[in-house]
Amino acid sequence: MKTPLALVCLLIVPFLGSDYLTNLLIVVMLHALPAIGVSLLMGYTGQISLGHAAFYGLGAYGAAAFSVHGGGDPWIGIALATFLVGVMSSYLGWVIFRLRGHYLAVATLGFGFIVNIAFVELRDWTGGPNGLPGIPPLDIPILDLSFHTDGTFFYVAWVAMILAVVMAQNLVNAPVGLVMRGIAESERAVSSLGNDVTSLKRKILVISAAVSAASGGLYAHYIGYISPQPFAIDFSIKLVVIIAIGGFRSIPGILFATLFVTVITEPLQELGYYDVVVYGLFLVVIIAYMPQGLLQGAYGLGRRMLSGARAPAGAGR
Amino acid sequence: MVDALQFLVSGLVIGSIYGLAGIGFTGIYNVTGVVNFAQGDKAMIGAMLAISLSQMGLPPIVAILLAVGLTGAVAVVIECFTVRPVGNDVWRGIIVTIGVGIVLRGIAVVVWGTEARGLPAFSGEEPIHFLGATVSPQSLWVMGITAVLAIGLALFFQLTFIGKAFRACAVNPFASRIVGIEIRTMSPIAFAISGVLGAIAGIIIAPITLMQYDTGLLIGLKGFVACIIGGFGNPMGALLGGLILGIAETFSAGYLSSGYKNAIAFVLLLGFLIFRPEGLFREIDSKLVKHER
Numbered sequence: 001m002k003t004p005l006a007l008v009c010l011l012i013v014p015f016l017g018s019d020y021l022t023n024l025l026i027v028v029m030l031h032a033l034p035a036i037g038v039s040l041l042m043g044y045t046g047q048i049s050l051g052h053a054a055f056y057g058l059g060a061y062g063a064a065a066f067s068v069h070g071g072g073d074p075w076i077g078i079a080l081a082t083f084l085v086g087v088m089s090s091y092l093g094w095v096i097f098r099l100r101g102h103y104l105a106v107a108t109l110g111f112g113f114i115v116n117i118a119f120v121e122l123r124d125w126t127g128g129p130n131g132l133p134g135i136p137p138l139d140i141p142i143l144d145l146s147f148h149t150d151g152t153f154f155y156v157a158w159v160a161m162i163l164a165v166v167m168a169q170n171l172v173n174a175p176v177g178l179v180m181r182g183i184a185e186s187e188r189a190v191s192s193l194g195n196d197v198t199s200l201k202r203k204i205l206v207i208s209a210a211v212s213a214a215s216g217g218l219y220a221h222y223i224g225y226i227s228p229q230p231f232a233i234d235f236s237i238k239l240v241v242i243i244a245i246g247g248f249r250s251i252p253g254i255l256f257a258t259l260f261v262t263v264i265t266e267p268l269q270e271l272g273y274y275d276v277v278v279y280g281l282f283l284v285v286i287i288a289y290m291p292q293g294l295l296q297g298a299y300g301l302g303r304r305m306l307s308g309a310r311a312p313a314g315a316g317r
Numbered sequence: 318m319v320d321a322l323q324f325l326v327s328g329l330v331i332g333s334i335y336g337l338a339g340i341g342f343t344g345i346y347n348v349t350g351v352v353n354f355a356q357g358d359k360a361m362i363g364a365m366l367a368i369s370l371s372q373m374g375l376p377p378i379v380a381i382l383l384a385v386g387l388t389g390a391v392a393v394v395i396e397c398f399t400v401r402p403v404g405n406d407v408w409r410g411i412i413v414t415i416g417v418g419i420v421l422r423g424i425a426v427v428v429w430g431t432e433a434r435g436l437p438a439f440s441g442e443e444p445i446h447f448l449g450a451t452v453s454p455q456s457l458w459v460m461g462i463t464a465v466l467a468i469g470l471a472l473f474f475q476l477t478f479i480g481k482a483f484r485a486c487a488v489n490p491f492a493s494r495i496v497g498i499e500i501r502t503m504s505p506i507a508f509a510i511s512g513v514l515g516a517i518a519g520i521i522i523a524p525i526t527l528m529q530y531d532t533g534l535l536i537g538l539k540g541f542v543a544c545i546i547g548g549f550g551n552p553m554g555a556l557l558g559g560l561i562l563g564i565a566e567t568f569s570a571g572y573l574s575s576g577y578k579n580a581i582a583f584v585l586l587l588g589f590l591i592f593r594p595e596g597l598f599r600e601i602d603s604k605l606v607k608h609e610r
Contacts, residue, residue: 099590101407102352106541107590110583121576280419287413288402
């Protein structure tokens with residue numbers, strides 16, 4: 001429970017009066033959800049996904065289409081989109097988990113591409129490349145609450161993030177969390193103990209996709225306008241960068257990495273495209289030289305330097 | 318019929334490019350077990366270098382040869398600093414090469430900006446009419462160079478020592494290591510070859526479809542699809558896979574809608590992955606050779 005408690009202190013941020021900070025943290029918290037989703041699937045269960053932007057986008061477009069075209073209640077739209085993405089990902093899992101390694105990576109990448117092409121081409125529903133404007137902001141009329149401003153939406157994003165963190169931590173600390181890690185290490189060993197590996201992978205994919213879709217739905221109602229671009233392959237890769245920096249299997253690490261990536265890429269974006277070079281370099285250096293993630297890698301390095309030769313190599317974990 | 322012929326020709330042209338990218342994939346994969354997700358970006362880098370060098374006043378042939386050589390060198394540097402530390406870990410191999418692709422695209426934006434650039438066609442723009450279809454001379458260059466490269470590679474794999482070592486790696490990586498084929502030697506060679514092929518592919522297509530910093534991503538992914546169609550064990554299979562993909566794309570763009578052109582590649586990809594992950598031509602290989610990887 002340490003992580004959710006630590007996150008309580010974030011609640012003062014809207015009172016600091018900095019619109020920039022509030023806005024930045026909303027983006028971080030919304031991105032933390034799909035990042036946690038990818039971590040569950042990729043970090044803990046060892047199944048590569050290069051297509052999570054598709055789930056995030058389907059959640060956003062689903063929720064947006066429901067309230068813009070159907071005139072429905074935004075909350076129901078988000079819930080419905082999340083549910084449908086969950087159902088769809090279950091069938092997707094049935095298909096793609098016949099594959100492993102490179103094949104799985106490229107299949108998920110292809111799935112991401114197809115979904116993004118659909119966002120561009122299904123103009124009647126998605127507005128095509130111009131996007132879908134006029135998505136209503138969230139509110140709860142019964143309680144007389146509205147989340148039209150950054151300062152108020154902050155709490156919606158915060159609650160969503162806390163729910164995702166608690167869910168993910170409970171999941172990975174439960175017995176099934178051990179099975180997940182077992183799948184990442186050796187599928188054969190895990191299935192020899194009587195676990196249905198494919199079924200569990202599918203369940204994790206459903207959870208992971210649904211968390212991403214819910215976040216996408218919230219994002220759509222926060223921004224008020226969506227276009228295909230933010231849900232393209234770049235975002236899937238950014239999620240992989242985030243979990244690589246966060247050390248793949250650590251929920252607090254992922255939260256830190258989401259903040260880190262957003263914070264370093266925001267100011268760099270103004271310099272042009274240097275942000276892309278920088279996070280690409282991060283990815284390469286971390287994967288090639290710090291396989292346990294930036295935090296653990298730096299921590300291990302620091303410990304080795306402090307304690308001299310006493311700490312064994314790779315003592316980060 | 319004329320339409321169909323036209324689509325066939327454009328399909329063969331674009332398919333040649335996918336095929337060349339695909340051959341680069343299989344070369345690296347068979348030796349190192351890494352699928353190089355930065356493969357297509359080498360085509361972009363090669364084309365951009367050639368454009369810049371020829372704008373600096375070098376004669377076109379010199380600029381192109383220099384660009385091809387430099388791209389090969391870049392590929393070897395990439396091998397040394399990113400792929401080698403990762404070893405044969407599938408997972409890290411994928412992510413690290415994605416990272417390399419991001420860096421290459423980012424550098425391309427910083428150096429060359431985001432606008433699309435082209436090379437002048439190798440021998441004029443005067444279209445050639447053939448049975449009612451219109452063919453640009455550059456298309457003939459693309460198909461001709463691809464054919465020459467394919468024959469050259471086939472001879473290389475059959476006749477030279479290094480080529481045979483490549484085939485040995487493809488057939489049985491473990492046994493080839495036992496008989497002394499060193500990955501540490503083969504891997505840079507594979508990267509150099511794939512870099513050179515990628516650069517050539519990018520340069521010959523640049524006069525037809527302009528080059529942009531992110532053009533390489535799609536070329537690479539479609540090169541991968543070409544490998545899946547043709548089978549990963551077999552460079553010529555990858556080339557044929559590329560041609561099939563190119564033709565499928567132009568026909569679907571012509572008869573359906575051009576917006577879905579890119580989707581066709583990925584639908585084919587998913588279809589093949591699910592129903593025939595060994596590719597069209599892989600089976601021939603495994604019948605000849607009993608050792609499965």
